[in-house]
């Protein structure tokens with residue numbers, strides 16, 4: 001916004017994003033990827049953190065492959081890295097063909113129609129997605145033919161794992177099928193592993209790995225627990241502190257009853273910010289290490305916390321909300337992916353390097 005007033009407003013909610021932890025996670029995943037090079041999934045605005053800031057930092061650290069889902073997401077980072085380092089996972093539809101051709105980012109062609117379209121348009125170097133069992137996007141084994149790939153200049157030939165965060169036979173099955181499917185297709189590089197796939201071991205690494213979640217602090221497999229650092233911290237400002245008398249109830253539908261007189265702070269965050277109702281009565285905040293439990297139901301813009309243990313806290317203080325991804329997912333039953341990508345537009349996103 002160009003409006004002067006909006007520049008003067010500080011949001012009462014902010015994401016503190018640890019740029020060093022982000023880079024450290026990319027390096028850790030790069031180490032874990034062995035000889036393979038390591039890209040970065042930055043779709044969904046860098047999983048909610050802000051794709052531009054993420055791309056700048058990872059590019060400086062040496063990352064050369066960035067994956068987005070939509071063409072608009074490619075356009076949004078196209079001034080930061082060479083276009084050929086950007087891959088668009090949704091491939092190319094009729095509607096985005098002209099943008100694709102002029103931008104020079106590479107589509108991940110997902111089916112016969114996309115391949116025909118790209119060839120007919122003289123689209124140049126591209127990537128191809130093979131479906132080894134997720135049954136979402138990509139060419140299945142029965143769709144592969146020499147003619148189809150004739151005249152196509154393929155850089156990355158890739159597939160995507162469906163259940164790499166679990167120890168299930170599907171992982172080995174997808175690996176075997178990917179090996180088989182790629183054998184007769186001319187390509188530059190092979191790529192299979194997402195974050196969890198990296199932890200499945202060197203068989204899964206090929207030439208390039210494509211982590212997303214773990215760059216941002218997500219831990220999809222126990223093997224990554226000690227190497228992945230928390231990146232995002234949520235802070236919200238206190239709007240009001242008040243005493244609520246014993247016997248009174250809090251918030252919508254009165255889901256919490258004060259058994260004693262309780263000091264309550266109301267903070268400026270809610271489910272519209274992605275702090276979901278699943279945290280009602282189970283989430284926790286902190287102020288200088290003191291735990292401040294979320295009590296009552298999370299509303300759209302407000303959350304109430306018990307500050308009885310924090311004598312002098314008052315309006316304007318910033319509290320930190322517990323949002324360590326694996327822990328917050330365990331507490332709320334919401335996936336780490338959703339916890340991240342759901343973080344809304346009202347936060348000031350502050351990178352701390």
Ligand SMILES: *Cc1c(COP(=O)(O)O)cnc(C)c1O
Pocket residue numbers: 041043089160193194195196210211212213214
């Ligand atoms: C999102 C995505 C990734 C990254 O997955 P994470 O589980 O977040 O590491 C990699 N490859 C493809 C095709 C994706 O869609």
